[in-house]
Amino acid sequence: MTEQQIRGSMSNCSRGDAKSMTLPRELDLLDWAGLDFLGWRDPRAPLRGYLVMWRDGRAVGVQLRAAESKMSRRVSAMCSLCRTSQPGNNVSLFAARRAGQSGRDGNTVGTYICADLACCRNARMVKPTASVHPAPGLTVEQRVDGLLARADSFVAEVLGSAPVHG
Numbered sequence: 263m264t265e266q267q268i269r270g271s272m273s274n275c276s277r278g279d280a281k282s283m284t285l286p287r288e289l290d291l292l293d294w295a296g297l298d299f300l301g302w303r304d305p306r307a308p309l310r311g312y313l314v315m316w317r318d319g320r321a322v323g324v325q326l327r328a329a330e331s332k333m334s335r336r337v338s339a340m341c342s343l344c345r346t347s348q349p350g351n352n353v354s355l356f357a358a359r360r361a362g363q364s365g366r367d368g369n370t371v372g373t374y375i376c377a378d379l380a381c382c383r384n385a386r387m388v389k390p391t392a393s394v395h396p397a398p399g400l401t402v403e404q405r406v407d408g409l410l411a412r413a414d415s416f417v418a419e420v421l422g423s424a425p426v427h428g
């Protein structure tokens with residue numbers, strides 16, 4: 263994905279927002295093969311995050327806003343996209359404004375996602391650590407398939423359209 267594709271992909275924010283968002287550095291050096299979607303937090307807008315994925319040959323992006331309150335590190339929480347269990351402070355509640363009129367009317371879709379939006383890396387984790395456990399009983403391939411399908415349903419819900427993957 264190029265900078266232009268990413269900025270042009272944003273489905274649920276204003277053109278001004280899409281123009282002002284801070285992109286990940288060195289896009290051309292990313293390991294695209296290991297990314298089911300591009301997810302990142304905006305270093306200049308601390309509660310903002312973005313998720314961009316290919317759907318039907320087109321890049322579709324969603325702007326997210328993290329809740330200000332964080333869960334405790336002492337509780338275990340699960341990301342609803344990659345299903346990795348991890349300390350609560352590594353998972354955030356994100357709200358995405360729905361695309362179109364519904365979003366302008368104030369409707370959002372909320373879900374718990376890895377706070378750093380690095381689900382693609384977590385789903386590929388081979389060995390659990392003391393506090394981070396990928397979904398048990400699944401191969402990496404199954405985890406990646408599940409992640410892609412769930413990310414796609416999430417984006418579909420924001421767009422108010424049907425899922426295209428999974």
Ligand SMILES: [Zn+2]
Nearest residue numbers: 341344376381
């Ligand atoms: Zn995740």
